[in-house]
Amino acid sequence: MREQPKNNIAHDAVKAWRITASIYMGGLFLLIIVGAVLSYIFEITYLYVGIAIVIWVLFLFVFVHLIPKLRYRRWRYEIFEQEVYIQHGILVVTRTIIPMIRVQHVDTEQGPILKRYKLATVSISTAATTHEIPALDEEDASTIRDRISVLARVDEDDV
Known part of the structure; x- marks a missing residue:
């Protein structure tokens, strides 16, 4: 098997990818807020909002902190x-x-x-x-x- 390429991309790529992921996660958080407001207006249980926030926090960690580092390490x-x-x-x-x-x-x-x-x-x-x-x-x-x-x-x- 051939050796991996030698050149890396710029290290600031991690910062740029984190900002991009944060923007998307901000949009997702706004959708959760809309869901919470709709739950309040229609008197629906807040259980789904709580589950959505827990999933959002998990996604925030994975897509903003973990994936950009891994992506940078693999790009050659x-x-x-x-x-x-x-x-x-x-x-x-x-x-x-x-x-x-x-x-x-x-x-x-x-x-x-x-x-x-x-x-x-x-x-x-x-x-x-x-x-x-x-x-x-x-x-x-x-x-x-x-x-x-x-x-x-x-x-x-x-x-």
């Missing part, structure tokens, strides 16, 4: 002359090899949370799908995008 990538090698996953580790000859275009993406931490995601598009290397430093993302772009150029004689 490496750029070779002929291929891009990506590894990710928490329970099921996926290792993907993208041949340079199949790369159609490469993009960098940056949302507001990634921008706050000066991170960007590199998207590698092939005819079949798009692969991402998330949460890289802005400079690293630009360098990787340009390098893959140069390596993916193929003369018509080579095809």
Whole structure:
């Protein structure tokens, strides 16, 4: 079996993923509040609200604290002359090899949370799908995008 890729994504990815998960968990908490208000208005037992809050606290721990750390530990990538090698996953580790000859275009993406931490995601598009290397430093993302772009150029004689 092939060795795992050597390069890690930026450590600030954990912070960005935690903020994103917190936003989703905040939305879920608002739904619980709405359920509590409806329980009060229609005089339904608060047992379901209590169960929902316990589940919410469990989800909060798992999705905000646990998963971002595990996700960061598993994300690896490496750029070779002929291929891009990506590894990710928490329970099921996926290792993907993208041949340079199949790369159609490469993009960098940056949302507001990634921008706050000066991170960007590199998207590698092939005819079949798009692969991402998330949460890289802005400079690293630009360098990787340009390098893959140069390596993916193929003369018509080579095809």
